[in-house]
Amino acid sequence: MKNIKPIHEIAGTLNSVLQIDLSSKTFTKVQISEKLRKLYLGGKGIGLKLLYDRLKPGIDPLDKDNIIIIMTGVMAGTGGPCSGRFHTVFKSPLTGIIGSSSCGGSFGRQLKSSGWDGIILKGKFDTPVSIQIQNDTIEFLDASDLWGKDIPDAQVQIGTKNKDALVIGPAGENLVRFSNVASGYRYLGRCGLGAVMGSKNLKAIVAVKGKYSIVPVHKNQFRKHNKRANQYIIRNKISRMNRQFGTAANAKPIIKNNMLPVNNFTYGNHPKANDITGEVIKENHNTSYHTCKPCSILCGHKGKFDGKITNVPEYETLALLGANIGIFDPNKISRFNEICNKKGMDTISAGGTLAWVMEATQKGLVKTNLKFGSSKQIEKALETIANLEGFGKQMAKGSRELSNEFGGKEFAIQVKGLEMAGYDPRGAYGQGLAYAVANRGACHLSSFMIGFENLLGILNPHTIRSKPEFVKFLENMNAAVNSMDICLFTEYGITLETVLIKLTPHFVLSTLMQNVPSIAIALVDFSLYPKLFSAASGINLSSKDFLKAGERIHILERLMNVNEGIRKEDDTLPQRLLSEPQKDDSKKRKVPLEQMLKKYYKLRGYDKEGIPHQKILKKLGI
Ligand code: SF4
Structure with a gap:
């Protein structure tokens, strides 16, 4: 591998994905069309579409037929706001349904500097191997001396100069169902991607700096929107709290x-x-x-x-x-x-x-x-x-x-097999619905209702009012932001620092959100995201297109899970949270899930079993 200074510019993206068959150690190029880019944006969205077209439902997640897709977004390498992120999708060995995980670090940027927007990995190596990628040179390196090593030791051996590596540790090699993958000091944590890499005898994927530098298609517009986004982010109260603590x-x-x-x-x-x-x-x-x-x-x-x-x-x-x-x-x-x-x-x-x-x-x-x-x-x-x-x-x-093996299901605090994050939903009912319906299981980030119900205190956490509407809205929005590979934490600054929201008194906003959620949602100005997308990629995207793309991505993931057998009975919470109050809660609260779920299904266009109606699939072009 050579040390190369960037000698070519990529305006936006080359729309090229590297497809590697590990069993035969061969690779091909998959071209992403502009149409697909507009419909699914990038990152998680395009990753899911590629997976949907290739993965057979019902396979064992640890079988060679499982597929891992690693995708960057159009912002990778542009210097866009909080854009040092990339996304992975695969079938999860922990949940048995679609797994996804996003991560910070320089891997996405390094990969894109070789002209690749993403990687599709299928098949299985016979022995431990690391893949090294630089431009069109793809090397399959014997990794038997890395196998068994802890992540930091493997990272030292691989080296870090002009490269970034996705590395698994012994837990991934041993197929621990919740094993993760490191990218520098950041992690693809959830859903057990480490075990899927381990099952393929894949210890590491190394992206070495390539020959391209990335520039936005419309540089001046991009600069303007980027500056505005960063101003909003920097002055936002929650961003400041995150910066400090x-x-x-x-x-x-x-x-x-x-x-x-x-x-x-x-x-x-x-x-x-x-x-x-x-x-x-x-x-x-x-x-x-x-x-x-x-x-x-x-x-x-x-x-x-x-x-x-x-x-x-x-x-x-x-x-x-x-x-x-x-x-x-x-x-x-x-x-x-x-x-x-x-x-x-x-x-x-x-x-x-x-x-x-x-x-x-x-x-x-x-x-x-x-x-x-x-x-x-x-x-x-x-x-x-x-x-x-x-x-x-x-x-x-x-x-x-x-709990399946030993009993005690009522206190296994998980949904669809994924353990719950650190927010007890008996204190925020919307978050309860969010956990129950999130595509990957008890995920806090699918629609992070805690932001509205708790951190901003703008939605009463102890009612079910407006919760289905906001869960749906945030799921769509987060799916779209995740597919640009901009950090979800930018949403506070980018949506709440806009003039209209700033000028609306808190109590008016809160009353609207509580009573007429459709109007409150219409007031949210998230147009900086599609503006950044359009300026970076040269593909014209309106705010409506952006939110619809988020909906399309969310529903596609739901459909993939339905094809794996997910139904209404899986959109639930552990019995403890539905029927047992916290021991220190004088109000004895439990999550009133059923009513919220009914309304949510209706808003989403699902039937009583939680299956998306043909009408919604057709409307979204799935
Ligand atoms: S705000 Fe987002 S992009 Fe920035 S350090 Fe935190 S996780 Fe990474």
């Missing part, structure tokens, strides 16, 4: 509203909960930035834990691999986080699974030495999961499979 900024409002998952979602708060807020961590751990690039929010931070500089655990890690297993010491949570990052495991699913095991142990369903609040055995337990030792072999399957 990282995603741990969420902890304080979540604790205040009794929504912190404590001891497997039994309580919503704890006397030591404030020890894991962003404010306390910043003060005690000397934090500084460690972010995706480019980014004007800067939520990624590093800090000093146990005398060592390392990533500050994200809010989700503090909640799931901390409070939810009864641990409130950031030094200890940081150690658990490090083990997951070294071995290659998602901290949300690891925490959710350990919490189930602790409660099942208390109830005598399984015999382990794991106890809420006792940190002693946790490091060892995480290692046993990654290495499939002893009971770790069972834990590596996640909480749904454990």
Whole structure:
């Protein structure tokens, strides 16, 4: 591989995807049409469409027939706002349905500098291999000396100069169902992509800087929209909180509203909960930035834990691999986080699974030495999961499979097999609906209702009013933003700092949102996204096209899941959240899911079983 200075410019995108057959070690080019680009945008959207056209429903996710698609968006390499991201789609070994995960880091940018918008991986290597990509040179390198290595050691051996690599750890090699993939110090965390790479004997994919630099098609317009977007982002209150305290900024409002998952979602708060807020961590751990690039929010931070500089655990890690297993010491949570990052495991699913095991142990369903609040055995337990030792072999399957095998389904806090993120929906009913219907399982990012119901306090969290409308709107919007591979966190700045919203008094906005959601939704000006898309790609996209593309992407993913057998009975929440109040909630709240679900299906154009009607598929051109 040569060290090459960029010698060619790509205006927007070349619309080229590299398709690799691992079994035969051959590759071809797949051309994306302009029409497809307009309908599915890029990133997650085009990734899903490519997967839909190739993946047979019903296959075993760990079979060679599973397909991994890695896609960038039109913004990759342009310097657009918070655009250092890329997306992956595949069939998940944790959920058995479509898995997706997005990530920051320079991998997407490096790949695009070789003229590739994405990669399709099918088949399986016979022995451990790493793929190295630079321009049209695709090398298949023996990775037997990397196999078995922890992620940081493998990364050192691969090197980082002018390249970025997607790397799995021992957990991925051992097919742990919630194993992740590292890209530098950022992670493709959810849904077990690490195990799919492991099942293909694929240790790493290395993108070496190529011969292209990326420029927007309409440079002046792009500059103007980019400047405006960054101004909005920088002055937005939630962006500023994230910049100061990282995603741990969420902890304080979540604790205040009794929504912190404590001891497997039994309580919503704890006397030591404030020890894991962003404010306390910043003060005690000397934090500084460690972010995706480019980014004007800067939520990624590093800090000093146990005398060592390392990533500050994200809010989700503090909640799931901390409070939810009864641990409130950031030094200890940081150690658990490090083990997951070294071995290659998602901290949300690891925490959710350990919490189930602790409660099942208390109830005598399984015999382990794991106890809420006792940190002693946790490091060892995480290692046993990654290495499939002893009971770790069972834990590596996640909480749904454990509860199928040993009982205790009512307290397995997962949806469709994916462990729940760190917001107890008994404190925000819209988030309850969001978890129940999110395509990949109990995902907080599909429509992050917490933003409206909690962080901004603009929708009453304890009613069902307007929740189906806003879940649908945010799902469409997030699918579209994810498909541009702009960070979802930009939405606060880009939509809430616009003149109309700024001039509308809070109580008026809140009343509209509560009572006439269609008008409130119409007031949201997200036009900077399609403007950036159009300027970068040269493809004219209106705000209406943008939101419709988001809807198309969401419904396509739903259809793929329906083809895998997903029905209404799967759009639900764990029994604990539907029928059991938190022990420290005097109001005894439970999530009233059924009424919201009925309305949501109607708005979405699903039948009673949750299957999209032909009419909606036709309208969206699916
Ligand atoms: S806001 Fe955070 S997650 Fe988003 S691009 Fe920036 S550093 Fe990455």
